[in-house]
Amino acid sequence: MTARPVGAGPLWLIGCGHMGGAMLRRWIAAGMAPSRVTVITRGPATVPAGVRHLTALPLDAEPETIVLAMKPQQLGDVAPTLQGIQPALLVSILAGVDSATLAQRIAAGAVVRAMPNLPVAIGQGVTALFSESHDAAVRATVEALAAPLGHHEWIADESLFDAVTALAGSGPGFVFRFIDALARAGEALGIPADQAARFALATVSGSAAMAVEADVDPATLADRVASKGGSTREGLDVLDADGALVTLLTRTLDAARRRNTEMAAAARE
Ligand SMILES: NC(=O)C1=CN([C@@H]2O[C@H](COP(=O)(O)OP(=O)(O)OC[C@H]3O[C@@H](n4cnc5c(N)ncnc54)[C@H](OP(=O)(O)O)[C@@H]3O)[C@@H](O)[C@H]2O)C=CC1
Numbered sequence: 001m002t003a004r005p006v007g008a009g010p011l012w013l014i015g016c017g018h019m020g021g022a023m024l025r026r027w028i029a030a031g032m033a034p035s036r037v038t039v040i041t042r043g044p045a046t047v048p049a050g051v052r053h054l055t056a057l058p059l060d061a062e063p064e065t066i067v068l069a070m071k072p073q074q075l076g077d078v079a080p081t082l083q084g085i086q087p088a089l090l091v092s093i094l095a096g097v098d099s100a101t102l103a104q105r106i107a108a109g110a111v112v113r114a115m116p117n118l119p120v121a122i123g124q125g126v127t128a129l130f131s132e133s134h135d136a137a138v139r140a141t142v143e144a145l146a147a148p149l150g151h152h153e154w155i156a157d158e159s160l161f162d163a164v165t166a167l168a169g170s171g172p173g174f175v176f177r178f179i180d181a182l183a184r185a186g187e188a189l190g191i192p193a194d195q196a197a198r199f200a201l202a203t204v205s206g207s208a209a210m211a212v213e214a215d216v217d218p219a220t221l222a223d224r225v226a227s228k229g230g231s232t233r234e235g236l237d238v239l240d241a242d243g244a245l246v247t248l249l250t251r252t253l254d255a256a257r258r259r260n261t262e263m264a265a266a267a268r269e
């Protein structure tokens, strides 16, 4: 398809759950006109004031942008309904599903994969971006959508997208699990559960904020906590023994990446 200019035209958001809803709220908070957006889901959805919500595709003129924010497994239901509709820009946040599959299933001037993560809800997310299009207007439009969500970066090689999805897209799930585990470990040593939960959360929050501000890397900061001959070093030695923590996290990301690859294959069928 030939590229059409993209800008601030009508946007259809298909799927508005945890992630689609979080992105939409940020866009509206950042000044996107609610009248620009139509949310399409099968059932009820909570949308910001002024945003139109429908349970079937509208019969309006074609949207300029379609954002796919349902589950990857739902592409087979959604794509046929979009036959005959040709947005200038298709943005997909579907984990795994690759650009070629998207382009083959849905006609669009340009296809962009975006992989946000849940902290976009507070404007502190990460959004990885990939497109085969190097059209400056397409890229500028997508960057304008990503900017209110937090940090965003283009990925040069789509074959890395599943790994990036595992690290950044799924990453908050792993970090939330770590916070919970830190609290439970404290509890196992006798700290009351509610206090351990507060200490764990504040420790991770403060440490992350400090790492963001620091002019040295997190590994150096870890060494600064560990006094020579002190207690932190004893703990770090447990995490470092035979690369225990790195090995565990590599297996964790690899499992997530593998599932992304499986979902991509299923979407091609
Ligand atoms: N949650 C996360 O942290 C992240 C999620 N993602 C991606 O975001 C996508 C959505 O995930 P998430 O928000 O967690 O999922 P949710 O289950 O919270 O939301 C899915 C949304 O899709 C709608 N939906 C389902 N089927 C259809 C359909 N046929 N037509 C229109 N709308 C439909 C659902 O509404 P209804 O059932 O009423 O139709 C719901 O609004 C996934 O592709 C996932 O890979 C990416 C990064 C992070």
Ligand SMILES: O=C(O)[C@@H]1CCC=N1
Residues within 6 Å of the ligand: 095, 165, 169, 170
């Ligand atoms: O779990 C999932 O499939 C999606 C991908 C990244 C975060 N959630």
